[in-house]
Amino acid sequence: MDAAFIAATMLKRGLLNPGNPVSVVRQFAALGRWGFGLAGELRQAAARSPQRIAVIDDDGPVTYGDLLERSSRLAASLKLAPGDRVGILCRNSARMIEAIIGVTSAGADPVLMNTGLSPSQLVTVADDQNLRILLHDEEFAERVALVPSAQILGDISDISERLLTPPARTGRTIVLTSGTTGVPKGAQRPTPGGFRPLCSVIDRIPLRAGQRVMIAAPLFHTWGFAGLQIALALRATIVLRRRFDAATTAGVLVEHGCTGMIAVPVMLQQLMEQPAPAAKPGLTVVAVSGSALPGGLATRFMDRFGDVLYNLYGSTEASWASIATPADLRAAPNTAGRPPYGTRVAVLADDGSPVPAGEVGRLFVGNEMLFEGYTNGATRQMRDGLLATGDLGHVDEHGRVYVDGREDDMIVSGGENVYPAEVEDLLADLPQVREVAVIGVPDDEYGQRLAAYLVLREGETLDVEVVRDHVRRHRARFSVPRDVIFLDALPRNATGKVVPRELPRP
Template identity: 75%
Template sequence: MDALFVGGTMLRRGLLDPGNPVRIVRQFAALGRWGFGLAGELRQAAARSPRRIAVVDDERQTTYAQLLDRAEKLASGLPAAPGERVGVLCRNSARMIEALVGITTLGADPVLMNTGLSPGQLAAVAEAQGLRALILDDEFAAKVALVDGLEKIGEERFEELIATAPPRSASVPPERPGRTIVLTSGTTGVPKGARRPTPGGFRPLCSVIDRIPLRAQDRVLIAAPLFHTWGFAGLQIALALRATVVLRRKFDPAAILDDLRKHSCTGMIAVPVMVQQLMELPEPAEKPALRVVAVSGSALPGGLATRFMDRYGDVLYNLYGSTEASWVSIATPADLRFAPDTAGRPPHGTRVAVLGEHGEPLPPGRVGRLFVGNEMLFEGYTNGASRAMHEGLLATGDLGHLDPAGRVYVDGREDDMIVSGGENVYPAEVEGLLADLPQVREVAVIGVPDDEYGQRLAAYLVLRDGATLDAEAVREHVRHHRARFSVPRDVIFLDALPRNATGKVVGRELPR
C-alpha cells in the first residue's frame, strides 16, 4: 500500500517524468549514497538538473551545480570535525543553504540559530550546544561579539574558505551523517535544541506533497525563515522537487508580492503573520500565478483563510506541526472553506489521538491532549530531555478536538489553559473570536493572576488604521458569544504585538 501511495504521489507531482537516462541514474545513485538529508537532496537535484537555477536571492542567481560546488568547497575548509556542531546565524540566502549542506557534507551537525535571539541567549545557546564554530551574516557580528570559545565565520571569511579550499576527494559521504539541530521557538528563556531525523525514503516527502500539491521544478518563494522548522522543511521539499527557490533576507510584504510576480512563483512557504501582512496591502491589479500558499508555525487568525482565498483563489494550505512532531495535520482549501479554524486532517502515515486525563481516547467534540505519531518525530532534545509519549504517540503540548469527519482543531496550548473561578478557559478560543472583529488587525489573549478567581483573561488588541473600538465593546462581544468566565477583564490596546522572528507573539513582553 505504501509503495502504491509513494509511486502514485511521485507520478502526480512530476517526480517520475522522463528525462536523460544517465542523469536519472546519477540522481538516484546520489540518494542511495548520501541519503535523504539536505546533502543528498542537493546532490540528486544537481545530478538531474545541474544547470537549473536553484536559488534566486538578494545577491545572485545560483544553479544547482554551482550551489553544490560551493557547498563542497566550504566543507573542505570548515574548521570543524565530523560529529562537532557548527552554528548557522543567517538570514534566508543561498549562502545559508551552502552553509547547511557544507556542514552536513563534512559530517558535522548544523545548529539553526534564531536571528531574533538576544546576545545573552546566543551566548547561552552556543555554550549549551557546544558549538565549534559559528557561520554568521555580518549584521549579527555585534550580537555575538561576547561569545567566546568558537571560531566566527563572517561573510568575507566564508568566501575565503570557499576560494582557498583544498582539493576534496570526489563526494565521499562521511561515516556519520550530519544531523540538523533546530532550536525551539525560544519565546521564554533559552531555547532548547531538538534533533531532527533524516528522512528514510520518499514517504515523508510524499505525505506532505500528496496534500500540498507542489510539483517538480516549481518556482517557490520561501518567506518563512530557514532557521524555523517550517522554513527548513520548505527547503527540504524544494530541493527534493528540484525547484527554483526564491529568497529574500527580510520579509517586506510589498517586495514579496513583487518577487512572486517577477519570478513567476507558483508556490510560497510562509508563516501566518506574513499572509496577514500581504492582505493589508491594497488588492493588486496583477496577481501572482500562485497554485500553493502553504503556511505553518502558528494559528491562522480568525477569518484570514477565507479573506485570503477570496482574493487569491483557493490556494491556501495550513500545516499544523511543531519542531518536535514535524507535522500533525494539513488543511486544504476545501477544509478551510468548510471550517476556517480547522487544522485539517492527518496526512498519509500519521495518526492523531485526543486523549483524556488518564490516557483514554475522547470522542469527537471533546477537548483533550493532542498526541501524534509519524516517522518524522524528533529524536529528543540535545540536553537529554524528551516529550511525553503514550503508546508510541508524542504529546504535541496542545489541547484540541476532532470533528466527526476527522478534522483536527487546536484549542490552545496545555500550559495556556487557565482555571478561572473553577472553570477551564482556553485563551485561544477567545483570541479567535476577537480576531473576527472587523476593527481588529491582530490580537493576543493570555491568562494573568487574579486574587479572587485565581486567574483571568487579558486581551491585547491592535486595531486597523482608522478603526475605533473600546474595551467595553470588546467585552460585550465576548459576553454575547461565550460564557461569562471567558470575558476578558483586562482589555489593552497596543500599536503592535511583540513577535519573534517567526511571527509568534512573545507573551513575556506583553504589558501587565
C-alpha cells in the same frame, strides 16, 4: 501499500518524469550514497539538473551545480569532525543553504540560530550547544562579539578541494525551539529514511517538481527548513529574500514566476493589509505553518488569491500532525485539517484514554519524522508510540483536527476551564482589530482571569465595553476578559509568534 502510494504520488507531482538516462542513474546513485538528508537531496538535484536555477536570492541566481560546488568547498575548508556542532546565524540566502549543506556533508551538525536572539541569548545557546564554530552574516558581527567561535560566513577561504565521499556519520540538523517562554532548546531533527515523508506532505500540498517556490518563512524555522527539504527534493527553483516585505512580495512573486509560496501566518496577515496587487501572482499553492491562522484570515486570503491556501499543523518536535486543504478551510476556516498518509493523531484524556469526537483533550501525534529528543537530553511524553504536542484540541465528526490552545495556556477561572485561543479567534473577527493576543493572568478572587491585548487598524477606535460585550454574546461569562489593553504592536519573535512574557501585565 507504501510502495503504491509513493509511486502514485511521485508520478502525480512530476518526480518520475522521463529524463536523460545517465542523469537519472546519477540522480538515484547520489541518493543511494548520501541518503535523503539535504546533502543527498542537493546532490540528486545537481546530478539530474546541474544547470537548473536552484536559488534566486538578493544577490542573483545560483544553479544546482554551483550550489553543490560551493557547499562542497565550504565543507572541505571548515575541516570538521563528525559530530561537531556548527551554529548558523544567517538570513534567507543561497549562502545560508550552502552553509547548512556544507556542514552536514562533513558529518557535522548544523544548529539553526534564530536571527532574533539577543547577544546574551546567543552566548547561552553557543555554550549550551557546545558550538565549535558560529558562522554568521556580516550584519550580526556586533551581536556575536562575545561568542569566541564566531566567524563571518563570507570569510571562509575559497579552496578548490571538494568533499566527494559521504561521511561515516550523517549530520543531524538541530532546530531551536521558538523560545517564546524562555531560552530556546535544541531539537534534533531526524534524517528521512526514504521517499515516504516527502510524499506524505506533497500528496496533500500539491507542490510539483521544477516549480518556482518563494520560501518566505525563515530557513532557521522548522517550517522554512521543511520547505527547503521539499524544494530540493523537487528540484525546484527557490526564491529567497533576506527580509520579508509585504509591500514588495506580490511583485517578487510575479517577477520570478513563482507558483508556490511557503510562509508563516503573520506574513499572510501583512499581505492582506496591502492593496490588492495590480498584477495577481499565479499562485497555485500557498502553504503556511508555525502558528494558528487568525480568525477569518483563511477565507479573506482565498477570496483575494484563490483557493490555494494549505495550512500545516505541526511543531519542531512532531514535524507535522495534520494538513488543511482549501476545501477544509472553506468548510471550517479554523481547522488544522486531517492527518496525512502515515500519520496518526489522537485526542487523549489525562489518564491516556481517548476522548469522544468534539471533546477537548491532549493532542498526540505519531509519524516517522518525530524529533530525536532535545540536545540537553530531555524529551516529550510518549503514549503508545505517539508524541505529546503540548497542545489541547479536538476532532470533529468529519475527522478534522482543531487546536484549542496550548496545555500551559489553559487557565482555570473560578473553577471553569477557559481557553484563551477561543477568545482570540472571536476578537480577531472584529473589523476594527488588526491583531490580538489573549493570556491568563493571576486573579485574587478567581485564581486566574483573561487579559486581552488588541492592536487596532489604522484610524479605528474601539471601546473596552464593546470588546467585553462581543465576548459576552458568544461565550460564557468566565471567558469575558476583565482586562482589555490596547497596544501599538504585539511583541513577536523573528518567526511572527507572539512572545507572551513581553506583554505588559495589567
